[in-house]
Amino acid sequence: MNSTLSSFCPGDVVIGKAIALEPGGALIDIGAPTAIFLPISEMSINEIDSPEEALQLNETREFLIVRKYDEAGNLMLSLSIRQREEKLAWERVRQMQAENVTLSAKVIDTYRYGVLVGIEGLRGKILSSYLSTPKAKEELVGEELPLKILEVDEYRGHLALSHRLEVGQVVLGLVSAIKPYGAFIDIGVVNALLRYPEISHAHLDTPHSVFKVNDEVKAMILDVDLERGLISLSTKALEPEPGDMLKNPQKVYEKAEEMAAKYRNQMQK
Structure with missing residues (x-):
């Protein structure tokens, strides 16, 4: 059943379908007596050149009602995906x-x-x-x-x-190289080294037995030396139980923030 235009209000989130794509936007069916034109400027939080980058024909999704009347005071709904996505982004x-x-x-x-x-x-x-x-x-x-x-x-x-890197902070990176003394982790613009003794409380033969190049790794910062451009890391400090990095590294990564918080609390004491 179609709703009247007057039943919609700014701030409402409605379900609509793209029933036509045009160079400057799309026509959206939200169950009102007439389709609503959605301009390309309101189709995405990202910059796009064509409607097809944000919507497909007959695609159904959520739209935010941003206006109910035009500048002359006539009843005319305006929709936006962009402003809906922005609200969700700020929440995240x-x-x-x-x-x-x-x-x-x-x-x-x-x-x-x-x-x-x-x-x-x-x-x-x-x-x-x-x-x-x-x-x-x-x-x-x-x-x-x-x-x-x-x-x-x-x-x-x-x-x-x-981007101030601090001791006790958890970072995410990719293994860029493995040496006998440890693994180099790419965490951005600063070199980070996860030394052999800081991988696990349990004994391991070589870093190669735990990591390979391009593995994604969560680790905690142990030391920051910007003069030398070197960050020292530890996964050992994040182990819920000794040896977890060898037996179940995913468990270590899932508990990383929790274990790092405990480490920071101990340091403060």
Whole structure:
């Protein structure tokens, strides 16, 4: 059964179907007497060149009603996917901040005071004073950085982050090389070394018996030496039980934040 236009209100999330795709947008059927035109500028949180990048013909999805009347006061609904995605993105980054997670994001540009990164379709800022790297900010464009969220202000569109690497912080990286003395982990723009004795409490023959190149690894920062450009890591400190890195590394990664929090508490005491 069709609903009247007057039954919809700004802020409502409705289910609709794309019934036609045009160069400048799409016609959406939300059960109203007439289809609603969705302009391409409101189709995605990301920049797109054609409607097909965001919607397929006959695809059904959620839309946010953003306006009920046009500028002349006539009853005319306006829809947005972009603003719906933005609201969800802000919710996700607020949750990440609350959980104090370390996330990975790519530097997409520079600005006067630092660099810009892309997170969940949003743009975040890192001040130069919060960058733990000897590289010039222009050299960081395209690099993935481990980051912490400092401030989330949806109303000002402000997302502030830090790339200050700290002891006790959990980072995610890829094994880039394996040596007899340990494994090098790519965590962004700084070299990180997971030394042989810091892999597990249990005895292991060589790092090769635990890792291979391109393995994804969660580890905790043990030491930061920016003058030498070297970060020391540990997975041993994250083991719930001695030897878990050898028997069940996934368990170690799932408990990583919890174990790192215990480590930080012990250090503070």
